[in-house]
Amino acid sequence: MTNPPTALLSLTHVRREFAGGRVALADVSLSVGDGEFVSLLGASGCGKSTVLRLLSGLDVPTSGTIARNLPADAVPGYVFQDAALMPWASVRRNVELPLMLRGGRAAAMRERVDSALRAVGLADSAGAVPRELSGGMKMRASLARALVTSPRLWLLDEPFGALDEITRFALNQTLLSLCQPRDGGAPATAVFVTHSVYEAVFLSQRVLVMARPGRVVDDIAIDVPYPRDAGFRATPQFAALCARVSDALQRASAVGAPA
């Protein structure tokens, strides 16, 4: 048996209550190991996005503790369902933005943007503006904008939820390759929110199933080595894991569901 990876992030008995007493997270404890790919799966309103915001440092818990084993200035690569590109700016300018904000050198910036665009398959669209791109291409640009800072931690909130299945499969594959070790370094860590059982199983090493009000009710290991490709989706092992996760999701969704 292999040792669990060192925890990069952890939440211990975290509660997040909003004004008016709305409980987004009742009691969440979880940890994400360095280099792990973990998905959060659960019915709408069970607190998945709230967990991501807490992990990013954009929000603070009402009670409980959060530990981040990251340098204080480490910025996560945050990717949302809405690609949130600047509509007037080219793909290149959009992807360059995080580097501009950090005051990078022009030549070095160009190199990093070119490399990020190549990694997501958008090298030929650098001069296009967002209205000229398909939904999948916009999401590729959004991934490149996060990738350009070489994030050690990716926080992804249903990034592919609005895409058709073929595009989603292609982007799943791209995302896995982006998280793989670069230049002999360590793999990136990813926390991925999704409503799709198939996507969670395909991408993750662990699927955390959440129930309302905000808590983790299952922690399912997807013990299949990377790299994974389309062939994995066609295996009996994939089907069995999807059935297991789907069953856990159904049980979790039945708890705390509105009458």
Ligand SMILES: Nc1ncnc2c1ncn2[C@@H]1O[C@H](COP(=O)(O)OP(=O)(O)OP(=O)(O)O)[C@@H](O)[C@H]1O
């Ligand atoms: N800023 C806020 N103020 C008040 N309530 C909030 C706020 N943010 C989230 N909530 C509530 O907290 C609960 C959890 O929300 P959250 O967005 O984390 O759920 P989710 O699992 O990501 O949902 P979905 O799958 O629909 O995106 C919901 O009931 C939501 O209405």
